[in-house]
Amino acid sequence: DQQVKQNSPSLSVQEGRISILNCDYTNSMFDYFLWYKKYPAEGPTFLISISSIKDKNEDGRFTVFLNKSAKHLSLHIVPSQPGDSAVYFCAASWQGTYKYIFGTGTRLKVLA
Amino acid sequence: DTEVTQTPKHLVMGMTNKKSLKCEQHMGHRAMYWYKQKAKKPPELMFVYSYEKLSINESVPSRFSPECPNSSLLNLHLHALQPEDSALYLCASSQTSGAGGEQFFGPGTRLTVL
Numbered sequence: 001d002q003q004v005k006q007n008s009p010s011l012s013v014q015e016g017r018i019s020i021l022n023c024d025y026t027n028s029m030f031d032y033f034l035w036y037k038k039y040p041a042e043g044p045t046f047l048i049s050i051s052s053i054k055d056k057n058e059d060g061r062f063t064v065f066l067n068k069s070a071k072h073l074s075l076h077i078v079p080s081q082p083g084d085s086a087v088y089f090c091a092a093s094w095q096g097t098y099k100y101i102f103g104t105g106t107r108l109k110v111l112a
Numbered sequence: 113d114t115e116v117t118q119t120p121k122h123l124v125m126g127m128t129n130k131k132s133l134k135c136e137q138h139m140g141h142r143a144m145y146w147y148k149q150k151a152k153k154p155p156e157l158m159f160v161y162s163y164e165k166l167s168i169n170e171s172v173p174s175r176f177s178p179e180c181p182n183s184s185l186l187n188l189h190l191h192a193l194q195p196e197d198s199a200l201y202l203c204a205s206s207q208t209s210g211a212g213g214e215q216f217f218g219p220g221t222r223l224t225v226l
Contacts, residue, residue, distance in 0.1 A: 036217075043217030098167055099160070099168065101216060103154055
């Protein structure tokens with residue numbers, strides 16, 4: 001049972017435009033969410049996180065939105081750059097645990 | 113130093129071999145993790161050590177044996193593996209537990225079992 005899902009396996013976006021990556025979850029216990037970027041042959045790199053007490057968090061070109069009622073979060077990248085081309089994973093966790101549940105990943109390709 | 117290092121980068125082993133994967137961090141993190149990642153799949157949690165004690169074992173077969181000799185080091189001992197165990201093995205560390213603790217990942221060890 002996949003508790004964290006990324007329904008789009010891939011996404012292509014023109015350079016300079018907005019990239020929107022989506023993530024859905026089923027477990028209402030989750031209260032902390034993270035986005036990671038992964039290049040081939042490297043480990044995932046932390047990008048941005050959000051706790052359930054917020055509905056938005058921004059860091060430079062990256063913004064994460066959380067809709068708790070819909071159990072949905074999204075990562076917006078504006079403007080998209082060719083160096084953003086990678087696989088993006090969302091992950092979820094909850095208070096007092098060391099467990100992080102990862103989504104299936106979305107491969108983003110930013111076209112120059 | 114915000115780096116998690118893993119050795120070796122690549123490992124090829126036979127089904128009767130015994131080998132070990134090593135992971136090191138010097139960020140003062142007290143939680144360390146082993147994940148397994150197959151191609152085009154998300155990382156799957158295997159083990160978590162918290163303050164050098166095994167905190168989580170996700171029903172991993174006994175042919176994988178973790179060890180945390182001290183707060184900076186994490187090993188994964190491998191014995192009698194199967195070809196289906198071939199994968200990227202990722203180590204990670206975090207300062208605290210979830211809900212506030214971002215994980216820092218190492219580059220992984222690409223394991224091939226023949």
